[in-house]
Amino acid sequence: MTDNISTVTTQQEDLATDFARTLGCLDEVIHQKVRMGIMTAVLSMSECDFRFLKDTLGVTDGNLSIHIAKLEEAGYLEVRKEFVRRKPHTSYLATPAGRKAFQSYIGVLERIIATAGHT
Amino acid sequence: MLCAIKHMRQLKRLTDMEEQTPQVREAYESLRVIREVMDRSTRHSTLSGWSGIVVGVWALLGCGITWEMANGYFARYSHTQHIELFVATWCCVLIASALTDYVLAKKPAALVGKHVMSPLGARFLQAAAPAFVAGLAITVHLLLHGQLQSVWAYWMVCYGAAITSVGIFSMRPVSYLGWAFIVAGAITFLLPSAAGLPMTAIAFGMFHIVYGAFTYQRRQT
Numbered sequence: 001m002t003d004n005i006s007t008v009t010t011q012q013e014d015l016a017t018d019f020a021r022t023l024g025c026l027d028e029v030i031h032q033k034v035r036m037g038i039m040t041a042v043l044s045m046s047e048c049d050f051r052f053l054k055d056t057l058g059v060t061d062g063n064l065s066i067h068i069a070k071l072e073e074a075g076y077l078e079v080r081k082e083f084v085r086r087k088p089h090t091s092y093l094a095t096p097a098g099r100k101a102f103q104s105y106i107g108v109l110e111r112i113i114a115t116a117g118h119t
Numbered sequence: 120m121l122c123a124i125k126h127m128r129q130l131k132r133l134t135d136m137e138e139q140t141p142q143v144r145e146a147y148e149s150l151r152v153i154r155e156v157m158d159r160s161t162r163h164s165t166l167s168g169w170s171g172i173v174v175g176v177w178a179l180l181g182c183g184i185t186w187e188m189a190n191g192y193f194a195r196y197s198h199t200q201h202i203e204l205f206v207a208t209w210c211c212v213l214i215a216s217a218l219t220d221y222v223l224a225k226k227p228a229a230l231v232g233k234h235v236m237s238p239l240g241a242r243f244l245q246a247a248a249p250a251f252v253a254g255l256a257i258t259v260h261l262l263l264h265g266q267l268q269s270v271w272a273y274w275m276v277c278y279g280a281a282i283t284s285v286g287i288f289s290m291r292p293v294s295y296l297g298w299a300f301i302v303a304g305a306i307t308f309l310l311p312s313a314a315g316l317p318m319t320a321i322a323f324g325m326f327h328i329v330y331g332a333f334t335y336q337r338r339q340t
Contacts, residue, residue: 031149033152036149036152036153036156037152037156040152040153040156040157040160041156041159041160044156044157044160044288045160046242048160052160056156056159056160057156106150106153109146109149109150110150112142112143112146113143113146113147113150
């Protein structure tokens with residue numbers, strides 16, 4: 001009986017430790033609503049421009065610029081500038097590091113939910 | 120004493136877990152936001168509300184002409200003429216549908232700075248192509264063997280497979296539309312061949328119109 005209680009307690013402790021460790025793995029750069037939206041849109045579309053991101057996420061120009069800059073700084077977003085019909089056109093693409101970071105971010109979210117389901 | 124310390128530690132861990140519950144809620148919320156942004160990002164690459172409705176109308180027109188071939192004005196035509204008219208009608212329906220979608224999807228896509236032929240659009244084409252090619256091969260086979268009366272169910276199943284593949288990268292209703300076509304095709308296989316054309320009118324006509332109206336209403340809200 002005592003052994004059983006002790007096993008259950010150890011399991012609960014392991015799960016709690018695992019849960020805390022999983023929470024610590026959340027990427028702070030991506031874990032913000034607008035930045036998460038930017039990464040999702042860019043990865044869904046392969047590439048998209050400022051106007052598209054603004055329309056999809058429903059944010060202001062200034063707010064979007066700040067978050068794009070943060071993702072760029074982190075090396076998750078690549079800016080491509082080109083001329084389309086003689087007009088400058090800026091589009092955004094996810095870098096391999098950004099793609100990897102987003103995948104592991106989703107993985108962490110799933111682990112948080114799975115771990116919480118076990119407790 | 121040691122036991123008390125252990126229990127206190129355990130209690131603290133459990134309290135921590137309670138405190139972390141909002142973070143679990145946050146994880147669910149994050150996944151919901153991701154799904155929502157994915158839906159919104161891809162909406163300009165799939166059938167828009169109006170294009171769905173117009174494509175449905177083209178399909179109903181095609182069904183009407185095919186019905187006339189057997190029962191109405193075109194009934195006096197020879198068998199070869201029937202086949203030529205059948206091929207011409209459905210090629211026109213296909214071209215008109217593709218053009219409608221291009222014209223009606225181009226405008227809203229351009230409004231948000233996105234081009235119809237985006238990398239995602241290319242991915243959609245890649246996903247849909249195998250089922251379309253399979254449908255074309257089956258149609259040619261049935262045409263050559265004079266079994267066109269059973270073509271309808273194959274079209275529904277192949278079109279449904281194409282749409283379901285596109286649905287993997289797009290909004291959930293696109294997948295539902297694909298599955299509706301597959302189910303309609305499976306039912307048509309079981310029905311007598313005379314039911315093929317009415318089923319096609321229901322699937323290619325009504326399903327598109329219902330989907331278009333639903334998408335239009337969804338985007339207005």
